[in-house]
Amino acid sequence: MSIDKELREELQQAADSMHCPPDLYGRVRQSYQHYVNEKRGGFSMKKRMLAGIVAIAILIPSAVFAASYLADDIFGSAATIEQQGGTQEDYEEIDEMLQAAKGKLTEDEFKEYMELTKQVVQLKLKITDDKGVKHEEKLTKEEQQQFEQLASKLAPYFEKIQGTAKP
Known part of the structure; x- marks a missing residue:
């Protein structure tokens, strides 16, 4: 064994x-x-x-579709831009720019930036026809001055958003 x-x-x-x-x-x-x-x-x-x-x-x-666009605060909806000769891509591009601004500006700066942007957009919508062509001659002298003042107030914000601001 x-x-x-x-x-x-x-x-x-x-x-x-x-x-x-x-x-x-x-x-x-x-x-x-x-x-x-x-x-x-x-x-x-x-x-x-x-x-x-x-x-x-x-x-x-579903979260992506439920998210609100910052551009809605300015235009109301994408349809407003489309009525003025813009596209959905233009609308999304503007929203991306606003999202970038929200990330780079403080809360108070962003509120002021949004208010100034709303005013500029209202003036631009006033001079833009339904084909997207701008007719600056439609603005009165006061509106042209207001447009220039708004542009100068927005310039520091644009520099900060684009990262070209000097500390």
Whole structure:
């Protein structure tokens, strides 16, 4: 007989002669049942990951559509720009510029910047026809002066937004 078979037989005889307390069988059975129930009842990691990806795929686009445009504060809607000969891309470009300004200016500076921008836009809308062509001769002398004053007040903000301001 080989040594492996002899060893196996000796271990089998030793195991047969051992006696376990009866409550040990109950505890082992209970532990095994608990393990099986956990395995069946819970979500696996793959299912949780899949549920998370689906949630993200749904929430991110809806958050993008729900976000308000800063340009709405100035124009009211994209339709206003389109009536004046602009496009949706123009509207989004203006909104991106306003978002950049919001990030680079303090809250008070941004409020003043938005107010000045609203005034400039109102003047520009007044001189722009439905094809997007500007007719500056439509402005009165007072409106032309107001336009120049607004442009000079906005210049430091533009420098700060573009990063060319001197400290």
